[in-house]
Amino acid sequence: MSALLQALRRLLILIASLFAASVLVFLVLAVLPGSPAQVILGTQATPASVAALTAKLGLDKPLWQQYADWVGGLLTGHLGISYISGQPIWAQLSAALQVTVPLILMGLAVGVLIAVPLGMISALRADRPSGALVSALSQVGIAIPTFVGGILLIIVFAVTVHLLPSGGFVTWQQSPVQAFRSLILPAIALGVVEGAILSRFVRASILEVLRSDYYRTARAKGLRPLQALRRHGTRNALIPVVTVFGLEMAGLIVGAIVVENVFTLPGVGTMLLQAVDNRDLLLVQDVVIGVSAVVLLLNFLVDLSYRLLDPRVGSRP
Amino acid sequence: MSIGGDPVAAAVAAPISDGPAGAPAGTARLSVAWRRARHSPSLLIGGTIVAIMVLMAILSFVWTPYNPLGIAPQIALHGPSSAHLLGTDQYGRDVLSRLIAGARITIYAGVVSVLIAGLIGIPAGLFAAQRGGLLDEAIMRTGDVIYGFPALLAAITLSAALGASTTVAMIAIGIAYIPVFARVTRGSALAVLSSDFVLAARAYGRRPFAVLRRHVLPNIAAILIVQASLLFSVAILAETALDFLGLGTPPPTASWGQMIGTAQNYLAEDPMLAVWPGIAIFLAVLGFNLLGDGLREVLDPRLRQ
Numbered sequence: 001m002s003a004l005l006q007a008l009r010r011l012l013i014l015i016a017s018l019f020a021a022s023v024l025v026f027l028v029l030a031v032l033p034g035s036p037a038q039v040i041l042g043t044q045a046t047p048a049s050v051a052a053l054t055a056k057l058g059l060d061k062p063l064w065q066q067y068a069d070w071v072g073g074l075l076t077g078h079l080g081i082s083y084i085s086g087q088p089i090w091a092q093l094s095a096a097l098q099v100t101v102p103l104i105l106m107g108l109a110v111g112v113l114i115a116v117p118l119g120m121i122s123a124l125r126a127d128r129p130s131g132a133l134v135s136a137l138s139q140v141g142i143a144i145p146t147f148v149g150g151i152l153l154i155i156v157f158a159v160t161v162h163l164l165p166s167g168g169f170v171t172w173q174q175s176p177v178q179a180f181r182s183l184i185l186p187a188i189a190l191g192v193v194e195g196a197i198l199s200r201f202v203r204a205s206i207l208e209v210l211r212s213d214y215y216r217t218a219r220a221k222g223l224r225p226l227q228a229l230r231r232h233g234t235r236n237a238l239i240p241v242v243t244v245f246g247l248e249m250a251g252l253i254v255g256a257i258v259v260e261n262v263f264t265l266p267g268v269g270t271m272l273l274q275a276v277d278n279r280d281l282l283l284v285q286d287v288v289i290g291v292s293a294v295v296l297l298l299n300f301l302v303d304l305s306y307r308l309l310d311p312r313v314g315s316r317p
Numbered sequence: 318m319s320i321g322g323d324p325v326a327a328a329v330a331a332p333i334s335d336g337p338a339g340a341p342a343g344t345a346r347l348s349v350a351w352r353r354a355r356h357s358p359s360l361l362i363g364g365t366i367v368a369i370m371v372l373m374a375i376l377s378f379v380w381t382p383y384n385p386l387g388i389a390p391q392i393a394l395h396g397p398s399s400a401h402l403l404g405t406d407q408y409g410r411d412v413l414s415r416l417i418a419g420a421r422i423t424i425y426a427g428v429v430s431v432l433i434a435g436l437i438g439i440p441a442g443l444f445a446a447q448r449g450g451l452l453d454e455a456i457m458r459t460g461d462v463i464y465g466f467p468a469l470l471a472a473i474t475l476s477a478a479l480g481a482s483t484t485v486a487m488i489a490i491g492i493a494y495i496p497v498f499a500r501v502t503r504g505s506a507l508a509v510l511s512s513d514f515v516l517a518a519r520a521y522g523r524r525p526f527a528v529l530r531r532h533v534l535p536n537i538a539a540i541l542i543v544q545a546s547l548l549f550s551v552a553i554l555a556e557t558a559l560d561f562l563g564l565g566t567p568p569p570t571a572s573w574g575q576m577i578g579t580a581q582n583y584l585a586e587d588p589m590l591a592v593w594p595g596i597a598i599f600l601a602v603l604g605f606n607l608l609g610d611g612l613r614e615v616l617d618p619r620l621r622q
Contacts, residue, residue: 013458013461013462016458016462017461017462017465017466020462020466021462021465021466024466025474028474028475028478029474029477029478031478139603139606139607140603142602142606143550143599143600143602143603143606144599144602145554145557145558145595145598145599145602146558147557147558147561147574147577148577148595148598148599151577151580151581151584151591151595152592152595154581154584155584155588155591155592159584159585159588160588166584250467253467254467254468254469254470257469257470257473258469258558258561258562261561261562262581272473273473273562273563273564275477276473276476276477276564279477281477284473284474284477288470288473288474291467291470292465292466292467292470295465295466295467296465296466299465
């Protein structure tokens with residue numbers, strides 16, 4: 001099958017996934033007992049006012065039409081109005097993204113800074129104690145849940161030595177330095193686990209290069225290990241790492257939801273959980289489908305880049 | 318045809334068991350596995366941690382030092398003492414007792430989600446491998462669709478709809494990992510299905526279902542066990558995170574994630590309240606990961622040096 005056909009096939013799966021996700025999210029939240037209008041107006045509301053609000057929100061229409069309205073809105077950039085705050089969801093979301101996006105990027109940086117050196121050391125010294133120690137460290141890192149890591153960081157750096165804030169967020173406009181400082185601990189909590197997982201894949205793929213014939217040839221012609229690895233190994237070692245990197249991005253995005261709650265950061269994750277608590281269902285629906293779409297799109301892009309890096313992949317059936 | 322065991326199965330077992338030719342396959346395999354197990358630190362450490370956890374969970378039904386739900390405000394937030402080894406929480410409940418009782422939720426969560434993922438994923442994978450063609454494609458692509466959807470988000474959505482509970486959270490996690498089981502099962506089943514002994518069994522007249530049950534399943538069981546163990550640790554991570562966020566086990570039931578969530582409000586007074594359940598979760602995840610890795614070393618002939 002040609003590469004283009006493969007890519008089209010993946011695109012179809014992406015669209016099917018997005019469709020399935022949107023239908024599921026919509027249905028799960030739509031079949032809830034109790035109407036959103038009742039939730040908004042409280043227990044004191046008269047049946048007439050509940051009915052009026054239900055009509056105003058468009059919730060008296062048939063399910064399929066509600067679904068079509070919602071998806072149509074999403075596709076044209078209209079996320080709707082929050083049931084609880086009465087504010088446009090897009091405004092709330094864009095404010096939250098100013099916290100979440102930098103957090104994820106910083107977490108990613110931490111993860112890569114940990115994974116690449118650790119993975120290389122443990123591969124190059126695979127049969128020495130230092131390599132085994134690094135491998136053991138990554139095993140330990142993987143077993144620390146993000147929220148536990150976050151709380152340990154708070155205990156050490158915020159409660160004990162008062163070096164960094166334990167939570168809360170000052171906006172970038174007010175003070176970029178403060179904003180950055182309040183993201184340091186969350187980014188470490190987020191990045192360490194992802195870095196530990198990624199380091200194992202870096203290790204495995206470098207080990208594979210080290211055992212390859214072309215690496216042995218490069219060494220035989222006089223290149224030092226790091227030189228040979230850089231010149232001949234990088235692209236080969238990159239292929240599996242890119243795949244895992246994509247999965248890790250998904251991990252970072254989902255992890256950010258948890259970490260934001262540990263550090264009380266006003267990001268997308270905190271917004272989502274508050275919406276769940278308040279039964280602000282349209283907001284929940286929008287955020288869940290938004291995050292899923294980003295994750296699915298990332299998986300798709302990783303898959304494409306995987307084919308670019310390794311021409312052999314496209315030629316397989 | 319069952320006299321002296323199944324010759325076809327024995328023929329498969331022989332290369333895996335490196336035991337003496339002609340030895341009863343089952344025993345040879347077991348004894349070799351045990352010999353290797355003793356030399357696998359991962360398996361020994363992981364197995365020990367998991368065994369202790371399971372014993373703790375069972376023990377908690379009949380005995381804990383104190384009632385894990387017993388409130389005693391007059392001793393709230395007392396640090397470790399001889400009466401309360403790990404101290405007491407904000408309601409004066411004994412932390413050690415709550416840790417022991419919390420193991421129950423963790424084990425329960427792991428079992429439920431692994432069962433859901435396995436009971437649906439394994440037959441789906443077997444079926445896909447056996448039938449091939451369009452059905453295979455349909456099953457695996459459905460799997461892709463499920464797999465792309467982040468598990469934690471699914472759990473959050475379900476909790477939003479149905480209210481927070483351990484079981485709801487675990488159903489979401491279990492469903493999310495059905496494709497993992499299906500994929501692993503299908504991949505390894507395909508390898509077995511293309512082997513000569515399956516061809517022999519088919520020629521002999523075995524029906525497809527019987528081939529799957531008698532030849533394919535026993536040969537891929539090891540891989541599935543490894544997968545289940547690794548999935549157990551993923552489920553524990555997910556469940557404790559949901560409990561931490563307040564979307565899983567509701568209070569007052571003791572659960573590790575939720576203990577950390579509430580301890581967060583008392584970090585200045587007693588940081589250890591958050592550290593103990595943190596260590597418990599860490600050990601549980603580490604235990605199942607090591608057990609999975611160790612089992613793979615012992616059971617997977619390809620990884621054997």
